[in-house]
Amino acid sequence: MLLSVAHRKASARLSDVARAAGVSLSTASRALADPGLVLPATRSRIQDAAARLGYVPHGAARALASRRSRTIGAVVPTLDNPIFAASTQALQHRIAREGYTLLVGSHEYDLEAEVKLVSALVERGVDGIVLVGLDHSPELHRLLVKAEIPFELTWATDASRIHHSLGFSNRLAAASVAQHLMELGHRDFAMISGRTTSNDRARERVAGVREALAAHGLELPARRVLEIAFGISAARTAFGRLLDSGERFTALVCGNDLLALGALLEAAARGIAVPRQLSVTGFDDIELAGEFSPALTTIHLPVADIGRIAAERMLARIGGGEVPKSHEIPVHLVVRASTAPPG
Amino acid sequence: MLLSVAHRKASARLSDVARAAGVSLSTASRALADPGLVLPATRSRIQDAAARLGYVPHGAARALASRRSRTIGAVVPTLDNPIFAASTQALQHRIAREGYTLLVGSHEYDLEAEVKLVSALVERGVDGIVLVGLDHSPELHRLLVKAEIPFELTWATDASRIHHSLGFSNRLAAASVAQHLMELGHRDFAMISGRTTSNDRARERVAGVREALAAHGLELPARRVLEIAFGISAARTAFGRLLDSGERFTALVCGNDLLALGALLEAAARGIAVPRQLSVTGFDDIELAGEFSPALTTIHLPVADIGRIAAERMLARIGGGEVPKSHEIPVHLVVRASTAPPG
DNA sequence: TTGTACGCGTTATCAA
């Protein structure tokens, strides 16, 4: 027995398949990549051989030769927010159907960390990148442009239309929440928002509420806007502090559902009746929003659609197709039990 | 101007760096990979050139030559369960520190889908794969073994010790829940479980409860065990059906916190007082469990630790190191307000 | 329709 055979248990390469089928390398390659280009007879010989040998194409070699990794990158702020978990999952699901694989990373709202993640993805040769929001380091754009990697901004629409984006107007959506509350008769507002630094969605939501109120001669003073880091328990604490501060308000607008849930829990713990004494709104419409008691009035986002459509736009662009620069996703207010006229 | 220069805006390769620094390809490679091997003077010339040209190593080429992709795969049932989202995030975070990137996929509890995902990862040449649970298609093992890709099973420990695993005994943990309830005086149990087919964790949890009850001469009849697909609202519906069926029980054990939350919400909607009339338990200890009212008695899992440790074990193995075949994660019962002696 | 031959960008072996 030859030595070279002794340790040759490594997985089969395309050349092995070709030899086993009695054809050349290129024919084997074609038969597997685009079966139509090969005669049925030889094609099946090759496919049989591939199956028999358990041939698995070597992604790196393929990527090197074809200049395509069939890999897409997704960078989200955090997977701890169910909306990003769900959209990421939908994204992965959709691209998997086309043979693409998803590389993911989360940066916890740190722009520097995001640059590092993206640069790692660029190195891996991803064919496209899906990002969240509009706020990104200029360094990140340089990287992407230089590497000529297509990218999609999601969860917001780029008003400047410079970049490809897919989302909705966080500002208008938030304004519609405020509008709803004003129509119920509320005039004293408070707000709990996520951190607004490097988070355009959070900023726009606050701005939207402010604008809507201003249009009716109302205002939202800074002391009634709490900016907190992510998390239900953090939201409880923050809301508690707001209450303790002595501020008076009948409507509490929250930047997302998790924050609203925290507020609802704290309100319940303190015996504050929602919506009788206080109206509370969320944003996102996570599953729990509709099940909770009181059910949460919120903005419904088609979360899975965002991931799916991002995938489809990305795939189209990678395939050389054209897509509209900006894709608007319909969102709408869902009025439930957490809002009512002020007591 | 030469034509070749006209369109030569493509990103710099290592050879460009080498030329710019006046060294050979191999020296440039070394200077970047293992700076210690190169004289300080030449090293900095090379590093400067690389920075100036904005050199980004080509991952595929690197993978092809080094037979390492510096990529790890993670396959989870679903990212819609916050425990998997959190552990995946921790995993990504940890491997990123070592320059590794994470490929993820979710299979929605479908073993066939899991095989496809894993096979896609194998094709991409991942250096290691992290899986959830013990139930997998034999096909999946064949793939992994043939490609000689190390893998870790998580969220459970492999009693047979055949595979590397990292987790805890779902059976014992579930038994401790039942034990707690029996100590409170409960004798009539019901259970809401996730689907048990191809889900060893769910099966073990049901089995654990049954065993603990049996040790005290109690039983959990099949008609009192509901198996449902994932989701809070599905859990609500299921629990409603259980109540309507006329079964009498004072303790409801749930396979995870989301199911328990659904049950708590439905109980509240029907005016069933928890824990006075009914005790409810969960499993996982998601953030909401401790914040909800009533706060949920549940099994606490160090979710982020699971991802982090999986990462560390994987990295160690990839680096040629040894790790214990099985790593036991401590979990414990957290008694909160949702359990009390039967009314 | 099939085969030949070269190139993809890097690492690794070996010699200098």
Next chain:
DNA sequence: TTGATAACGCGTACAA
């Protein structure tokens, strides 16, 4: 310490 050169496994003009 550095340099030449051969892999690495596949895709694809181009030729047959």
